[in-house]
Amino acid sequence: MNYTHSITVPLSWEDAVQGTREALAAQGFGILTEIDVRSTFTTKLGADAGDAVGDYVILGACNPTLASKALAAEPSLGALLPCNVIVRRSADAQVTTIEAIDPLTMLDLSDSSAVRDVAQDADARLRYALTNLAGQGTTPVPGS
Numbered sequence: 001m002n003y004t005h006s007i008t009v010p011l012s013w014e015d016a017v018q019g020t021r022e023a024l025a026a027q028g029f030g031i032l033t034e035i036d037v038r039s040t041f042t043t044k045l046g047a048d049a050g051d052a053v054g055d056y057v058i059l060g061a062c063n064p065t066l067a068s069k070a071l072a073a074e075p076s077l078g079a080l081l082p083c084n085v086i087v088r089r090s091a092d093a094q095v096t097t098i099e100a101i102d103p104l105t106m107l108d109l110s111d112s113s114a115v116r117d118v119a120q121d122a123d124a125r126l127r128y129a130l131t132n133l134a135g136q137g138t139t140p141v142p143g144s
Contacts, residue, residue: 033060073114
């Protein structure tokens with residue numbers, strides 16, 4: 001099952017994280033949470049575990065307008081928010097991988113037309129963010 005949208009970019013770790021933040025912001029997403037998985041693993045499991053996962057951050061991205069619509073339609077959808085975006089790179093990699101949750105997976109859990117509309121909008125925005133980050137386009141989602 002494919003539940004993410006993924007790109008690989010020839011950017012340094014720092015540039016990929018910063019670029020991801022900017023691409024998400026351009027589509028109306030703010031970062032609510034940030035989890036440094038490498039640091040957490042190193043602290044809780046030891047340096048070998050941190051080194052094994054490599055550079056790995058989970059950004060909890062939220063578009064307040066879309067989140068408000070989703071929660072109004074189905075308050076329990078808060079369990080699926082925010083939209084997680086990961087930026088990861090192993091120690092010997094020449095590229096950085098960026099993955100965003102596919103919001104359309106929410107449609108497997110709800111048959112609400114309002115949820116469908118929000119999921120489709122969020123999906124389009126996340127895809128635009130990744131496309132722009134990959135340097136394949138610069139067009140923002142209309143109305144953003």
